[in-house]
Amino acid sequence: MNEQALITDAQGGNLDAFNTLVLHYQDSVFNTALRILGDEDQAADAAQEAFISAFKSIKSFRGGSFKGWLMRTVTNACYDELRRQKRRPTTPLEPDTDDGEEMDSPRWLADPGMTPDQKAEADEVEHALQHCLNNLPLEFKTVVVMADIQGLDYTEVSVAIRVPLGTIKSRLARARLRLRECLQGFEELLPASYRLEEGINA
């Protein structure tokens, strides 16, 4: 796939060229939206909105990382979705404690009807991580999803969300630390291969 040629064609209004790019990046875009929003249906809607918005504004793309540019578009679509949710709040999945605070422990994930063997390893990790991601502030979540899940480098993340490089470094470090603290509550549920115990030279 000649990405640059497709981008140039798409900038000229060629929808087929743009759709080729969509097919190439749709999984990344959907996963980014899914990790930020934590809901599959909302993520699909945000991804669709992001591609529509991307096509309409593709003339503003001036080179650089197209994936980073798409990530910015999907992040904006997710922010819009979250703003909509704020206007129309829904009941969270997590149960509240007696004090009215959101329960931040693995207990709520433990389904008494299922044994640990029935849970697929990937599902356990995903549930735990998604729960911890959902508890992160939005600006931390966006950075960690782009850098650690989508594999963008610091510069690409900085360009994508229009935040200085130093802020990206700071947010990423703090996000990782918070995730670490949250995941410690899930450690017993995580399979051995996913435990947080790798050495300095790992």
Next chain:
Amino acid sequence: MNQRDLELLSAYLDGQLNPSDVTRLEARFQSDPQLVSVLNDLRGTRNLLRKLPARRAPRNFTLTRKMVGQNPPLPRAYPIFRLATALATLLFVFSFGLNSFSRFAASQAPAFGMGGGGGGAEDSVAAPYAAEIPATEAPAATEAPSVALAPPASTLFPTQEAANAAQTAESPTLKTGEAPNELNQSQPLTEQQVPANASSPLIPSVWQIGLAIVAVIGLLLMLVSRGLAMNRWR
């Protein structure tokens, strides 16, 4: 562990530190086991995030032309068809309005005229005075209402000219004593003119039919050319 050290460790993990910072940090690892512990935690977290299974998109997000509001290139003649249709429709509606208004105006006009001519009581009161008037003047006074109506009606509806002319032609022959009776007889005549006037429209029906045909043909041409353009585009 302060914020600065945390950022250094995170950047070190990602290979984002310059060589001098790397050397300094690695020297601290030898003397500060907490730094190593935190680095391991960060690395473990990052590895876990990287192992997060990537979901496949639940459907294709490819765009349709409708989604992005793209329209097919229309033929050059399309704006002409559109303009012709719009103008013909506008004129068609206007002609209906004008004809209706002229009918309404014609039906209202005799009512105003009769206000001056009066009913039977007025006629009977006016009769003695009319009798004193010379015969040559009487018709002008008594026939005034109906004659006053005639000019606008005759200009609007030429078909009434003959009737009006006949009516005015009769009036000089009226005699003084006959004035009241002739007045009473002249009123029904004036009222009879109204339906006749209303039946002839200001804009001929042929024109209206022509306008309707132009509007319909223009609309059909618009639809056909648009449909053909859409098919070619797909």
